[in-house]
Amino acid sequence: MSDIKLINIKESILKDNDNDAEFLRAKLARENVFMLNIMSSPGAGKTSLIIATLKVLQHKYRISVIEGDIDSMVDSEKIVQNGGHAVQIHTGGDCHLDAFMIKSAIDTINISDFDLLFIENVGNLVCPAEFDTGANLKVMILSVPEGDDKILKYPLMFQVCDALIINKIDCVKMFDFDFEALKNRAALVNPKMKLFEVSSKTMEGITEWSDWLSEQIDDYKSRLI
Amino acid sequence: MSDIKLINIKESILKDNDNDAEFLRAKLARENVFMLNIMSSPGAGKTSLIIATLKVLQHKYRISVIEGDIDSMVDSEKIVQNGGHAVQIHTGGDCHLDAFMIKSAIDTINISDFDLLFIENVGNLVCPAEFDTGANLKVMILSVPEGDDKILKYPLMFQVCDALIINKIDCVKMFDFDFEALKNRAALVNPKMKLFEVSSKTMEGITEWSDWLSEQIDDYKSRLI
Numbered sequence: 395m396s397d398i399k400l401i402n403i404k405e406s407i408l409k410d411n412d413n414d415a416e417f418l419r420a421k422l423a424r425e426n427v428f429m430l431n432i433m434s435s436p437g438a439g440k441t442s443l444i445i446a447t448l449k450v451l452q453h454k455y456r457i458s459v460i461e462g463d464i465d466s467m468v469d470s471e472k473i474v475q476n477g478g479h480a481v482q483i484h485t486g487g488d489c490h491l492d493a494f495m496i497k498s499a500i501d502t503i504n505i506s507d508f509d510l511l512f513i514e515n516v517g518n519l520v521c522p523a524e525f526d527t528g529a530n531l532k533v534m535i536l537s538v539p540e541g542d543d544k545i546l547k548y549p550l551m552f553q554v555c556d557a558l559i560i561n562k563i564d565c566v567k568m569f570d571f572d573f574e575a576l577k578n579r580a581a582l583v584n585p586k587m588k589l590f591e592v593s594s595k596t597m598e599g600i601t602e603w604s605d606w607l608s609e610q611i612d613d614y615k616s617r618l619i
Numbered sequence: 620m621s622d623i624k625l626i627n628i629k630e631s632i633l634k635d636n637d638n639d640a641e642f643l644r645a646k647l648a649r650e651n652v653f654m655l656n657i658m659s660s661p662g663a664g665k666t667s668l669i670i671a672t673l674k675v676l677q678h679k680y681r682i683s684v685i686e687g688d689i690d691s692m693v694d695s696e697k698i699v700q701n702g703g704h705a706v707q708i709h710t711g712g713d714c715h716l717d718a719f720m721i722k723s724a725i726d727t728i729n730i731s732d733f734d735l736l737f738i739e740n741v742g743n744l745v746c747p748a749e750f751d752t753g754a755n756l757k758v759m760i761l762s763v764p765e766g767d768d769k770i771l772k773y774p775l776m777f778q779v780c781d782a783l784i785i786n787k788i789d790c791v792k793m794f795d796f797d798f799e800a801l802k803n804r805a806a807l808v809n810p811k812m813k814l815f816e817v818s819s820k821t822m823e824g825i826t827e828w829s830d831w832l833s834e835q836i837d838d839y840k841s842r843l844i
Contacts, residue, residue, distance in 0.1 A: 435661040436744050437765025466771035489745035519661050520714035520743055539764035540662025546691035568790045
Protein backbone atom coordinates (compact mmCIF):
# COMPACT_ATOMS: atom_id res chain seq x y z
CA MET A 395 0.00 0.00 0.00
CA SER A 396 2.69 2.47 1.02
CA ASP A 397 4.41 2.02 -2.34
CA ILE A 398 1.42 3.33 -4.24
CA LYS A 399 1.79 7.00 -5.12
CA LEU A 400 -1.43 8.97 -5.43
CA ILE A 401 -1.39 12.08 -7.60
CA ASN A 402 -4.35 14.27 -6.74
CA ILE A 403 -4.27 16.71 -9.65
CA LYS A 404 -6.37 19.49 -8.16
CA GLU A 405 -4.66 19.42 -4.74
CA SER A 406 -1.29 19.38 -6.45
CA ILE A 407 -2.16 22.35 -8.69
CA LEU A 408 -3.48 24.37 -5.75
CA LYS A 409 -0.45 23.51 -3.57
CA ASP A 410 1.99 24.52 -6.32
CA ASN A 411 0.02 27.72 -6.80
CA ASP A 412 0.07 28.47 -3.05
CA ASN A 413 3.86 28.11 -3.08
CA ASP A 414 4.16 30.43 -6.11
CA ALA A 415 1.84 32.93 -4.39
CA GLU A 416 3.88 32.97 -1.16
CA PHE A 417 7.08 33.42 -3.15
CA LEU A 418 5.54 36.32 -5.06
CA ARG A 419 4.18 37.96 -1.88
CA ALA A 420 7.67 37.83 -0.34
CA LYS A 421 9.16 39.41 -3.47
CA LEU A 422 6.57 42.23 -3.40
CA ALA A 423 7.28 42.81 0.31
CA ARG A 424 11.01 43.18 -0.44
CA GLU A 425 10.11 45.73 -3.14
CA ASN A 426 7.65 47.55 -0.84
CA VAL A 427 4.79 46.97 -3.28
CA PHE A 428 1.16 46.29 -2.29
CA MET A 429 -1.04 44.12 -4.55
CA LEU A 430 -4.83 43.93 -4.65
CA ASN A 431 -6.88 41.18 -6.37
CA ILE A 432 -10.26 42.40 -7.67
CA MET A 433 -12.84 39.76 -8.58
CA SER A 434 -16.46 39.81 -9.79
CA SER A 435 -18.93 38.47 -12.34
CA PRO A 436 -18.46 39.66 -15.93
CA GLY A 437 -19.73 43.22 -16.28
CA ALA A 438 -20.00 44.03 -12.56
CA GLY A 439 -17.66 46.98 -13.10
CA LYS A 440 -14.10 45.94 -12.19
CA THR A 441 -12.43 48.18 -14.79
CA SER A 442 -14.68 51.16 -14.00
CA LEU A 443 -14.02 50.79 -10.26
CA ILE A 444 -10.25 50.63 -10.87
CA ILE A 445 -10.42 53.78 -13.04
CA ALA A 446 -12.50 55.58 -10.39
CA THR A 447 -10.02 54.51 -7.68
CA LEU A 448 -7.05 55.62 -9.80
CA LYS A 449 -8.56 59.12 -9.93
CA VAL A 450 -8.41 59.31 -6.12
CA LEU A 451 -5.17 57.44 -5.41
CA GLN A 452 -2.84 58.17 -8.32
CA HIS A 453 -1.53 61.34 -6.68
CA LYS A 454 -0.44 59.23 -3.70
CA TYR A 455 0.83 55.98 -5.27
CA ARG A 456 2.58 54.87 -8.47
CA ILE A 457 0.05 52.34 -9.78
CA SER A 458 -0.05 49.59 -12.41
CA VAL A 459 -3.03 47.43 -13.37
CA ILE A 460 -2.63 43.77 -14.33
CA GLU A 461 -5.58 42.88 -16.57
CA GLY A 462 -6.63 39.24 -16.90
CA ASP A 463 -8.86 38.16 -19.77
CA ILE A 464 -9.34 35.11 -21.91
CA ASP A 465 -8.94 37.36 -24.93
CA SER A 466 -8.99 41.05 -26.05
CA MET A 467 -7.19 44.21 -24.89
CA VAL A 468 -10.44 46.10 -24.10
CA ASP A 469 -9.79 46.67 -20.39
CA SER A 470 -6.10 47.53 -20.55
CA GLU A 471 -6.86 50.02 -23.34
CA LYS A 472 -9.48 51.67 -21.09
CA ILE A 473 -6.95 51.93 -18.24
CA VAL A 474 -4.36 53.55 -20.53
CA GLN A 475 -6.95 55.91 -22.06
CA ASN A 476 -7.66 57.07 -18.49
CA GLY A 477 -4.03 57.84 -17.81
CA GLY A 478 -3.13 54.56 -16.06
CA HIS A 479 -0.42 51.95 -16.64
CA ALA A 480 -1.55 48.45 -17.62
CA VAL A 481 -0.22 44.96 -18.36
CA GLN A 482 -2.57 42.56 -20.18
CA ILE A 483 -2.60 38.81 -19.52
CA HIS A 484 -4.40 36.52 -21.97
CA THR A 485 -5.27 33.28 -20.19
CA GLY A 486 -6.08 31.55 -23.49
CA GLY A 487 -9.22 29.91 -22.13
CA ASP A 488 -8.43 29.64 -18.42
CA CYS A 489 -11.24 30.92 -16.21
CA HIS A 490 -9.02 32.48 -13.52
CA LEU A 491 -5.62 34.04 -12.88
CA ASP A 492 -3.01 32.19 -10.82
CA ALA A 493 0.22 33.24 -9.12
CA PHE A 494 2.41 32.08 -12.01
CA MET A 495 0.50 34.27 -14.49
CA ILE A 496 0.79 37.27 -12.16
CA LYS A 497 4.53 36.64 -11.70
CA SER A 498 4.91 36.50 -15.51
CA ALA A 499 3.09 39.84 -15.82
CA ILE A 500 5.19 41.46 -13.07
CA ASP A 501 8.39 40.22 -14.75
CA THR A 502 7.55 42.41 -17.77
CA ILE A 503 7.68 45.65 -15.71
CA ASN A 504 10.26 47.33 -13.54
CA ILE A 505 8.62 46.62 -10.18
CA SER A 506 10.54 49.37 -8.35
CA ASP A 507 8.66 51.91 -10.51
CA PHE A 508 5.40 51.07 -8.66
CA ASP A 509 3.93 51.16 -5.13
CA LEU A 510 0.56 49.58 -5.84
CA LEU A 511 -0.62 46.86 -8.24
CA PHE A 512 -4.25 46.15 -9.05
CA ILE A 513 -5.14 42.73 -10.44
CA GLU A 514 -8.36 42.65 -12.46
CA ASN A 515 -9.19 38.95 -12.45
CA VAL A 516 -11.23 37.08 -15.10
CA GLY A 517 -14.95 37.81 -14.63
CA ASN A 518 -16.07 34.72 -12.72
CA LEU A 519 -17.46 34.12 -9.21
CA VAL A 520 -16.23 30.51 -8.99
CA CYS A 521 -12.64 29.54 -9.87
CA PRO A 522 -10.81 32.82 -9.07
CA ALA A 523 -11.87 32.32 -5.42
CA GLU A 524 -9.73 29.16 -5.23
CA PHE A 525 -6.46 30.56 -6.60
CA ASP A 526 -4.16 32.72 -4.46
CA THR A 527 -2.57 35.24 -6.85
CA GLY A 528 0.01 36.48 -4.35
CA ALA A 529 -2.06 39.58 -3.60
CA ASN A 530 -2.18 41.19 -0.14
CA LEU A 531 -5.91 41.86 -0.27
CA LYS A 532 -8.88 40.25 -2.03
CA VAL A 533 -11.83 42.41 -2.99
CA MET A 534 -15.01 41.43 -4.76
CA ILE A 535 -17.50 43.59 -6.57
CA LEU A 536 -21.19 42.75 -6.66
CA SER A 537 -23.28 45.00 -8.88
CA VAL A 538 -26.86 45.90 -7.99
CA PRO A 539 -28.35 44.44 -11.24
CA GLU A 540 -26.97 40.98 -10.31
CA GLY A 541 -29.23 40.76 -7.27
CA ASP A 542 -28.80 40.29 -3.52
CA ASP A 543 -28.81 36.46 -3.52
CA LYS A 544 -25.35 35.76 -4.94
CA ILE A 545 -23.80 34.92 -1.54
CA LEU A 546 -26.10 31.89 -1.31
CA LYS A 547 -25.01 30.59 -4.71
CA TYR A 548 -21.29 31.42 -4.76
CA PRO A 549 -20.37 31.24 -1.06
CA LEU A 550 -16.60 30.63 -1.39
CA MET A 551 -15.98 33.93 -3.21
CA PHE A 552 -17.68 35.86 -0.40
CA GLN A 553 -15.81 33.83 2.25
CA VAL A 554 -12.32 34.56 0.92
CA CYS A 555 -12.67 38.31 0.30
CA ASP A 556 -11.52 41.07 2.66
CA ALA A 557 -13.95 43.61 1.22
CA LEU A 558 -17.19 43.55 -0.76
CA ILE A 559 -17.96 46.54 -2.96
CA ILE A 560 -21.59 46.90 -3.99
CA ASN A 561 -21.38 48.77 -7.29
CA LYS A 562 -23.91 50.53 -9.56
CA ILE A 563 -25.93 51.87 -6.60
CA ASP A 564 -26.98 54.76 -8.88
CA CYS A 565 -29.46 52.42 -10.60
CA VAL A 566 -30.90 50.80 -7.47
CA LYS A 567 -34.42 52.05 -8.23
CA MET A 568 -34.51 49.90 -11.38
CA PHE A 569 -33.86 46.66 -9.49
CA ASP A 570 -35.17 44.71 -6.50
CA PHE A 571 -32.03 44.77 -4.39
CA ASP A 572 -32.40 44.26 -0.63
CA PHE A 573 -29.31 45.79 1.02
CA GLU A 574 -30.33 44.56 4.49
CA ALA A 575 -30.76 40.97 3.26
CA LEU A 576 -27.35 41.13 1.59
CA LYS A 577 -25.68 42.52 4.73
CA ASN A 578 -27.25 39.83 6.90
CA ARG A 579 -26.06 37.11 4.51
CA ALA A 580 -22.57 38.63 4.36
CA ALA A 581 -22.39 38.76 8.17
CA LEU A 582 -23.16 35.04 8.30
CA VAL A 583 -20.57 33.83 5.77
CA ASN A 584 -17.80 36.37 6.46
CA PRO A 585 -18.37 38.76 9.40
CA LYS A 586 -14.89 40.34 8.96
CA MET A 587 -15.59 41.41 5.35
CA LYS A 588 -15.75 45.21 4.96
CA LEU A 589 -18.71 46.50 2.91
CA PHE A 590 -18.83 49.52 0.64
CA GLU A 591 -21.67 50.94 -1.45
CA VAL A 592 -20.42 52.79 -4.53
CA SER A 593 -21.18 54.00 -8.02
CA SER A 594 -18.11 54.22 -10.24
CA LYS A 595 -20.28 56.22 -12.64
CA THR A 596 -21.30 59.01 -10.21
CA MET A 597 -18.23 58.52 -7.93
CA GLU A 598 -20.57 58.11 -4.92
CA GLY A 599 -18.79 56.16 -2.17
CA ILE A 600 -15.46 56.01 -4.07
CA THR A 601 -13.69 58.27 -1.55
CA GLU A 602 -14.73 56.06 1.41
CA TRP A 603 -13.51 52.93 -0.39
CA SER A 604 -10.26 54.58 -1.55
CA ASP A 605 -9.54 55.95 1.94
CA TRP A 606 -9.97 52.48 3.44
CA LEU A 607 -7.76 50.92 0.76
CA SER A 608 -5.14 53.60 1.39
CA GLU A 609 -5.19 52.74 5.12
CA GLN A 610 -4.60 49.06 4.32
CA ILE A 611 -1.67 49.97 2.06
CA ASP A 612 -0.09 52.34 4.58
CA ASP A 613 -0.55 49.78 7.36
CA TYR A 614 1.14 47.09 5.21
CA LYS A 615 4.03 49.37 4.31
CA SER A 616 4.55 50.47 7.93
CA ARG A 617 4.84 46.80 8.95
CA LEU A 618 7.53 46.22 6.28
CA ILE A 619 9.84 48.88 7.65
CA MET B 620 8.21 5.86 -27.71
CA SER B 621 5.07 4.02 -28.77
CA ASP B 622 4.99 2.25 -25.39
CA ILE B 623 4.60 5.50 -23.48
CA LYS B 624 0.98 6.22 -22.63
CA LEU B 625 0.08 9.89 -22.33
CA ILE B 626 -2.91 10.80 -20.18
CA ASN B 627 -4.12 14.27 -21.09
CA ILE B 628 -6.51 14.94 -18.20
CA LYS B 629 -8.51 17.76 -19.76
CA GLU B 630 -8.91 16.04 -23.15
CA SER B 631 -9.89 12.84 -21.40
CA ILE B 632 -12.48 14.58 -19.21
CA LEU B 633 -14.01 16.39 -22.19
CA LYS B 634 -14.07 13.21 -24.31
CA ASP B 635 -15.76 11.22 -21.54
CA ASN B 636 -18.25 14.05 -21.14
CA ASP B 637 -18.94 14.16 -24.90
CA ASN B 638 -19.72 10.43 -24.82
CA ASP B 639 -22.05 10.88 -21.83
CA ALA B 640 -23.74 13.81 -23.62
CA GLU B 641 -24.34 11.81 -26.82
CA PHE B 642 -25.74 8.93 -24.80
CA LEU B 643 -28.08 11.29 -22.95
CA ARG B 644 -29.20 13.03 -26.17
CA ALA B 645 -30.08 9.63 -27.68
CA LYS B 646 -32.07 8.72 -24.56
CA LEU B 647 -34.00 12.01 -24.71
CA ALA B 648 -34.72 11.44 -28.42
CA ARG B 649 -36.17 8.00 -27.62
CA GLU B 650 -38.38 9.64 -24.99
CA ASN B 651 -39.38 12.50 -27.35
CA VAL B 652 -38.00 15.12 -24.93
CA PHE B 653 -36.29 18.37 -25.95
CA MET B 654 -33.59 19.86 -23.69
CA LEU B 655 -32.28 23.41 -23.62
CA ASN B 656 -29.08 24.59 -21.88
CA ILE B 657 -29.25 28.21 -20.65
CA MET B 658 -25.99 29.92 -19.71
CA SER B 659 -24.98 33.40 -18.56
CA SER B 660 -23.00 35.41 -16.01
CA PRO B 661 -24.31 35.39 -12.43
CA GLY B 662 -27.35 37.65 -12.16
CA ALA B 663 -28.00 38.08 -15.90
CA GLY B 664 -31.51 36.71 -15.38
CA LYS B 665 -31.56 32.99 -16.22
CA THR B 666 -34.23 32.11 -13.64
CA SER B 667 -36.40 35.12 -14.52
CA LEU B 668 -36.19 34.30 -18.24
CA ILE B 669 -37.16 30.69 -17.58
CA ILE B 670 -40.15 31.81 -15.47
CA ALA B 671 -41.22 34.28 -18.18
CA THR B 672 -40.90 31.54 -20.84
CA LEU B 673 -42.86 29.08 -18.69
CA LYS B 674 -45.77 31.55 -18.67
CA VAL B 675 -45.94 31.39 -22.48
CA LEU B 676 -45.08 27.73 -23.11
CA GLN B 677 -46.50 25.79 -20.20
CA HIS B 678 -49.90 25.43 -21.86
CA LYS B 679 -48.18 23.69 -24.80
CA TYR B 680 -45.46 21.57 -23.15
CA ARG B 681 -44.97 19.65 -19.91
CA ILE B 682 -41.82 21.33 -18.57
CA SER B 683 -39.21 20.66 -15.90
CA VAL B 684 -36.27 22.89 -14.95
CA ILE B 685 -32.90 21.43 -13.90
CA GLU B 686 -31.21 24.02 -11.70
CA GLY B 687 -27.42 23.95 -11.32
CA ASP B 688 -25.75 25.81 -8.46
CA ILE B 689 -22.72 25.42 -6.27
CA ASP B 690 -25.03 25.75 -3.29
CA SER B 691 -28.57 26.91 -2.24
CA MET B 692 -32.12 26.11 -3.42
CA VAL B 693 -32.93 29.74 -4.28
CA ASP B 694 -33.62 29.26 -7.99
CA SER B 695 -35.53 25.97 -7.80
CA GLU B 696 -37.74 27.48 -5.06
CA LYS B 697 -38.52 30.44 -7.36
CA ILE B 698 -39.47 28.04 -10.19
CA VAL B 699 -41.81 26.07 -7.91
CA GLN B 700 -43.34 29.28 -6.46
CA ASN B 701 -44.17 30.23 -10.06
CA GLY B 702 -45.97 26.97 -10.70
CA GLY B 703 -43.09 25.13 -12.37
CA HIS B 704 -41.40 21.78 -11.71
CA ALA B 705 -37.73 21.84 -10.69
CA VAL B 706 -34.80 19.56 -9.88
CA GLN B 707 -31.84 21.12 -8.03
CA ILE B 708 -28.23 20.03 -8.64
CA HIS B 709 -25.54 21.11 -6.18
CA THR B 710 -22.16 20.97 -7.92
CA GLY B 711 -20.31 21.28 -4.59
CA GLY B 712 -17.79 23.78 -5.96
CA ASP B 713 -17.73 22.88 -9.65
CA CYS B 714 -18.11 25.91 -11.91
CA HIS B 715 -20.21 24.20 -14.61
CA LEU B 716 -22.70 21.41 -15.24
CA ASP B 717 -21.68 18.33 -17.22
CA ALA B 718 -23.62 15.52 -18.91
CA PHE B 719 -23.19 13.13 -15.98
CA MET B 720 -24.73 15.66 -13.55
CA ILE B 721 -27.66 16.21 -15.92
CA LYS B 722 -28.18 12.45 -16.33
CA SER B 723 -28.19 12.11 -12.52
CA ALA B 724 -30.85 14.83 -12.28
CA ILE B 725 -33.00 13.26 -15.03
CA ASP B 726 -32.76 9.86 -13.31
CA THR B 727 -34.67 11.34 -10.33
CA ILE B 728 -37.76 12.15 -12.43
CA ASN B 729 -40.11 10.17 -14.61
CA ILE B 730 -38.88 11.46 -17.96
CA SER B 731 -42.04 10.41 -19.82
CA ASP B 732 -43.95 12.99 -17.74
CA PHE B 733 -42.18 15.81 -19.62
CA ASP B 734 -41.78 17.20 -23.17
CA LEU B 735 -39.28 19.96 -22.47
CA LEU B 736 -36.37 20.31 -20.03
CA PHE B 737 -34.64 23.59 -19.24
CA ILE B 738 -31.12 23.46 -17.81
CA GLU B 739 -30.12 26.53 -15.82
CA ASN B 740 -26.33 26.25 -15.78
CA VAL B 741 -23.99 27.70 -13.14
CA GLY B 742 -23.59 31.46 -13.66
CA ASN B 743 -20.26 31.59 -15.53
CA LEU B 744 -19.24 32.67 -19.05
CA VAL B 745 -16.16 30.44 -19.21
CA CYS B 746 -16.28 26.75 -18.26
CA PRO B 747 -19.95 25.94 -19.09
CA ALA B 748 -19.13 26.73 -22.74
CA GLU B 749 -16.74 23.76 -22.85
CA PHE B 750 -19.06 21.08 -21.47
CA ASP B 751 -21.78 19.48 -23.61
CA THR B 752 -24.67 18.74 -21.24
CA GLY B 753 -26.59 16.60 -23.73
CA ALA B 754 -28.93 19.48 -24.56
CA ASN B 755 -30.41 20.02 -28.05
CA LEU B 756 -29.94 23.77 -27.98
CA LYS B 757 -27.55 26.16 -26.22
CA VAL B 758 -28.75 29.63 -25.34
CA MET B 759 -26.91 32.40 -23.59
CA ILE B 760 -28.26 35.47 -21.85
CA LEU B 761 -26.36 38.74 -21.79
CA SER B 762 -27.93 41.44 -19.64
CA VAL B 763 -27.71 45.11 -20.58
CA PRO B 764 -25.92 46.16 -17.33
CA GLU B 765 -23.02 43.81 -18.19
CA GLY B 766 -22.09 45.85 -21.27
CA ASP B 767 -21.72 45.25 -25.00
CA ASP B 768 -18.04 44.13 -24.93
CA LYS B 769 -18.42 40.64 -23.45
CA ILE B 770 -18.04 38.85 -26.81
CA LEU B 771 -14.47 40.15 -27.03
CA LYS B 772 -13.59 38.78 -23.59
CA TYR B 773 -15.48 35.46 -23.51
CA PRO B 774 -15.54 34.47 -27.19
CA LEU B 775 -16.07 30.71 -26.82
CA MET B 776 -19.41 31.11 -25.03
CA PHE B 777 -20.73 33.26 -27.89
CA GLN B 778 -19.31 30.83 -30.48
CA VAL B 779 -21.05 27.73 -29.12
CA CYS B 780 -24.55 29.17 -28.57
CA ASP B 781 -27.49 28.86 -30.96
CA ALA B 782 -29.22 31.95 -29.59
CA LEU B 783 -28.24 35.05 -27.66
CA ILE B 784 -30.88 36.71 -25.53
CA ILE B 785 -30.17 40.30 -24.54
CA ASN B 786 -32.07 40.72 -21.27
CA LYS B 787 -33.04 43.69 -19.05
CA ILE B 788 -33.68 45.96 -22.06
CA ASP B 789 -36.17 47.87 -19.86
CA CYS B 790 -33.21 49.56 -18.13
CA VAL B 791 -31.23 50.41 -21.26
CA LYS B 792 -31.37 54.15 -20.57
CA MET B 793 -29.36 53.67 -17.39
CA PHE B 794 -26.41 52.06 -19.20
CA ASP B 795 -24.11 52.69 -22.17
CA PHE B 796 -25.07 49.67 -24.25
CA ASP B 797 -24.43 49.82 -27.99
CA PHE B 798 -26.78 47.27 -29.64
CA GLU B 799 -25.24 47.81 -33.09
CA ALA B 800 -21.70 47.20 -31.81
CA LEU B 801 -22.90 44.01 -30.10
CA LYS B 802 -24.67 42.79 -33.24
CA ASN B 803 -21.60 43.44 -35.39
CA ARG B 804 -19.38 41.54 -32.93
CA ALA B 805 -21.88 38.67 -32.77
CA ALA B 806 -22.01 38.47 -36.58
CA LEU B 807 -18.22 38.10 -36.65
CA VAL B 808 -17.86 35.30 -34.06
CA ASN B 809 -21.09 33.40 -34.75
CA PRO B 810 -23.17 34.58 -37.73
CA LYS B 811 -25.71 31.74 -37.29
CA MET B 812 -26.57 32.79 -33.72
CA LYS B 813 -30.16 34.07 -33.39
CA LEU B 814 -30.55 37.32 -31.40
CA PHE B 815 -33.44 38.35 -29.17
CA GLU B 816 -33.96 41.53 -27.14
CA VAL B 817 -36.15 40.94 -24.09
CA SER B 818 -37.13 42.06 -20.63
CA SER B 819 -38.27 39.23 -18.38
CA LYS B 820 -39.57 41.94 -16.04
CA THR B 821 -41.90 43.70 -18.52
CA MET B 822 -42.31 40.58 -20.77
CA GLU B 823 -41.18 42.64 -23.80
CA GLY B 824 -39.81 40.30 -26.49
CA ILE B 825 -40.67 37.13 -24.55
CA THR B 826 -43.32 36.06 -27.09
CA GLU B 827 -40.86 36.35 -30.03
CA TRP B 828 -38.25 34.30 -28.14
CA SER B 829 -40.81 31.70 -26.98
CA ASP B 830 -42.28 31.37 -30.49
CA TRP B 831 -38.82 30.72 -31.93
CA LEU B 832 -38.03 28.19 -29.19
CA SER B 833 -41.34 26.47 -29.84
CA GLU B 834 -40.46 26.21 -33.55
CA GLN B 835 -37.13 24.57 -32.68
CA ILE B 836 -38.88 22.08 -30.39
CA ASP B 837 -41.57 21.23 -32.93
CA ASP B 838 -38.96 20.86 -35.68
CA TYR B 839 -36.93 18.51 -33.46
CA LYS B 840 -39.97 16.44 -32.58
CA SER B 841 -41.12 16.20 -36.21
CA ARG B 842 -37.70 14.79 -37.15
CA LEU B 843 -37.96 12.11 -34.43
CA ILE B 844 -41.14 10.64 -35.85
